[in-house]
Amino acid sequence: MSFQEFQPKLEDKQRAYAELAEVKELFASRGWFAGTSGNLSVRVGDYNPGSFQFAITASGKDKSKHTPGDYLLVDQNGKPCESTALKPSAETLIHCEIYRLTGAGAIFHIHSIFSNVISEWFWERRSVPVTGVELIKGLGIWEEEAHIEIPIVPNFADIPRIVPEITDVLNPRLPGVLLRKHGIYAWGADAFEAKRHLESFEFLFEYVYRWELLNKTRS
Ligand SMILES: CSC[C@@H](O)[C@@H](O)C(=O)COP(=O)(O)O
Numbered sequence: 001m002s003f004q005e006f007q008p009k010l011e012d013k014q015r016a017y018a019e020l021a022e023v024k025e026l027f028a029s030r031g032w033f034a035g036t037s038g039n040l041s042v043r044v045g046d047y048n049p050g051s052f053q054f055a056i057t058a059s060g061k062d063k064s065k066h067t068p069g070d071y072l073l074v075d076q077n078g079k080p081c082e083s084t085a086l087k088p089s090a091e092t093l094i095h096c097e098i099y100r101l102t103g104a105g106a107i108f109h110i111h112s113i114f115s116n117v118i119s120e121w122f123w124e125r126r127s128v129p130v131t132g133v134e135l136i137k138g139l140g141i142w143e144e145e146a147h148i149e150i151p152i153v154p155n156f157a158d159i160p161r162i163v164p165e166i167t168d169v170l171n172p173r174l175p176g177v178l179l180r181k182h183g184i185y186a187w188g189a190d191a192f193e194a195k196r197h198l199e200s201f202e203f204l205f206e207y208v209y210r211w212e213l214l215n216k217t218r219s
């Protein structure tokens, strides 16, 4: 199919780029994009499991800076929808799979210390357990004393190998997955919700980290 058949409305693309720029600047100010790590995407236009498009950060950019080449539009297979010299994020296939499985509107990925440490601490369990912490509600789970298990998948240098690991563990009730000693992927119906989910996960990782540490001081 030609690029022409994939073109979304210009205003939809511009809105997506503006949303990405806003989130990118905020997350960068929190130190969540160390060493060019992390990637962000926002879906553009309607969702159909076999055909959708999203705006995603270009690979290897300094995400604390704004440049004219920060984003590009790709299709459901991660291929650019327009002629460009930009390369989509190296982890674009992970975004493709999460969109395909969830129909999400936005996906945010960061590398934080807490997500890295906690993913290794609970690696043998393959999930991070959290019970009754108020900010579980930030993930859209409102039951009393809710218990969640945040899945952890192995990290491989070969990104296509990570994709089926995510397919296997993705829980439609829980909008996130940890990559072992790598970082967190969180998603939502739109950029607002994906940001709320990512921030809630980060809070929970820090909570669990500190709680585990504090517990060790009990005699
Ligand atoms: C430079 S370390 C981070 C990368 O290996 C990767 O994990 C990452 O999150 C960013 O890759 P990118 O291709 O810029 O989207």
Ligand SMILES: [Zn+2]
Residues within 6 Å of the ligand: 037, 038, 039, 091, 109, 110, 111, 182, 183
């Ligand atoms: Zn990454």
